[in-house]
Amino acid sequence: MSIPTDRKYLSSHEWHKRDGELIVIGITQFAADELTDVTYVSLPKIGATFAANTRFGEIESVKATSDLYTGVAGEIVEINDALNHNPAVVNTDPFIEGWMIKIKPTAVAELDGLLDAEAYKTSSGH
Numbered sequence: 001m002s003i004p005t006d007r008k009y010l011s012s013h014e015w016h017k018r019d020g021e022l023i024v025i026g027i028t029q030f031a032a033d034e035l036t037d038v039t040y041v042s043l044p045k046i047g048a049t050f051a052a053n054t055r056f057g058e059i060e061s062v063k064a065t066s067d068l069y070t071g072v073a074g075e076i077v078e079i080n081d082a083l084n085h086n087p088a089v090v091n092t093d094p095f096i097e098g099w100m101i102k103i104k105p106t107a108v109a110e111l112d113g114l115l116d117a118e119a120y121k122t123s124s125g126h
Contacts, residue, residue: 008114035061
């Protein structure tokens with residue numbers, strides 16, 4: 001399984017990619033494959049703020065419901081509305097079209113504390 005090296009990861013399978021002053025967050029292909037058919041994604045409201053390593057939403061599939069976590073603190077500035085109409089895009093394209101939130105971080109340096117692709121691969125056992 002290919003794990004993009006242009007982002008950071010949590011061991012709970014969320015990826016974090018810097019996009020200018022923002023950080024885009026979604027779930028990995030491994031997580032999407034484990035969930036199987038995603039049926040619903042619950043995302044926060046724009047303007048909501050979160051501390052690092054806290055729950056920002058949840059994802060439901062025919063198999064399970066899982067919490068979603070952010071590895072950085074900040075304010076939600078955009079959500080992927082397309083997931084309301086087509087949550088299955090998380091299964092087909094989790095690293096690009098299946099992104100979930102964009103957060104304006106309070107401290108970009110928090111990204112440095114997250115796993116790189118190789119450490120994520122090792123920690124998740126694939």
